[in-house]
Amino acid sequence: MSSRAATRNVRQTDDSSHIRATPQSAAADSPEAGARALRRGLALLDAILAGGREGLRVVDLCRVAGLERPTVYRLLATLIESGYVAPRGRFRYVTGPRLAAMPQRQASTDVAERIRPVLSRVSQACGDAAFAIVRDGPLSQCVARHVGTHPVQVLVIQVGTRQPLGVGAAGLALLAALPDATVGEIIAANAESLGQYNGMTPDRMRILVRATRERGWSVIGNHATRNVLAVGMAVSNADGEPVAGISVATTLARMPRERQQLIARVMRESVGALLPRGL
Structure with missing residues (x-):
């Protein structure tokens, strides 16, 4: 085989089709090699986390993580297979569903603290209970609520309640604000449990999102x-990314179309006034 052909056969490109798991040598099973691979994998994951929604190319990952291209491809194969990393298009890599499903406890606490004044203002304006949720993988988690002044309060969920993202108004608003691919993944993940919510179906959820x-x-x-x-x-963060949802719930009799519109306006104005730079 000519040297030119050999070079062509080993050439790597920034194309996710090249990401394949490769067999490791016996030396890779040593404790030292394992620790080194772990450190490199964590460095690569840190770089991808810092890359945000747009993701990073392999050339970027080599530079940021200080790794050679073959090492980056090998580690990416493992991280993708494990669900910690996902390809974005052909050339970029972002965090995968495994990381998205991990509860963000400190982040949830911060969101709850910052969003409580919004719930208070909304609840005082309409008299009904207001709620805030964040995403926990394919689920929503209630992180705060404020009880209103109307004699009949409908406390549909309490702080800590988890349910499929989209079956409640706050979760549906957050779901609809996410990218199409993420919406599809979440609906698919919840498909088997949606029927427990008064006959909700994936098709119905997609209609509600639209x-x-x-x-x-x-x-x-x-x-x-x-x-x-x-x-x-x-509700979005400072970067414009949807990170939470708020809602007001009450009886059907108290929610004619005109009042729905009024409450939506109150929520929008309250978020704008109290969280002008986002969460």
Whole structure:
């Protein structure tokens, strides 16, 4: 074989089709080699985490993590197989579903503290209970709520409640604000459990997502809790990324269309006034 052909056969490109697991030598099984591989893998993962939603190319990962290209390809194969990293298009790599599913406890606490004044303002304005949720993988987790002044309070969830993202108004608003690919993954992950929420289906969820996007805020009733209707809205961070959802829930009788619109406006104005730079 000519040297030119040999070079062509080993050439690597920034194409995810080249990411394949490769067999390791016996020397790679030594404790020293294992520790070195772990350190390199963590360095690569740190770089991908810092890369954000747009992700990084292999050439970027080599530079940031200080690793050679063959090592980066080998580590990427393992991280992708394990779900910690995912390809974005052909050339970039982002955090994978395994990391997205990990609870972000400190982040949730920070969100709860910053969003409570918004819930208080919204609840005082409409008299009904207001709620805030964050995403926990394919689920929503309630991180804060504020009880209103109306004699009948519909406390559909409590702090700590987890349910499929989208079956409640706050979760539906957050779900609809996410990229299409992420929405599809979340609906697929929850497909088997959606039926427990008064006959919710993946198709119905997709319809609700489209309607929420067109309207700019969510409306959902009789799924998470019977005879209740709720209005929700997504809340973004300083980078414009949707990270939380807020909602107001009450009885069907107290939620005619005009009041739904009024509550949505109150939520938008409250977020704008109290969180002008986002969460």
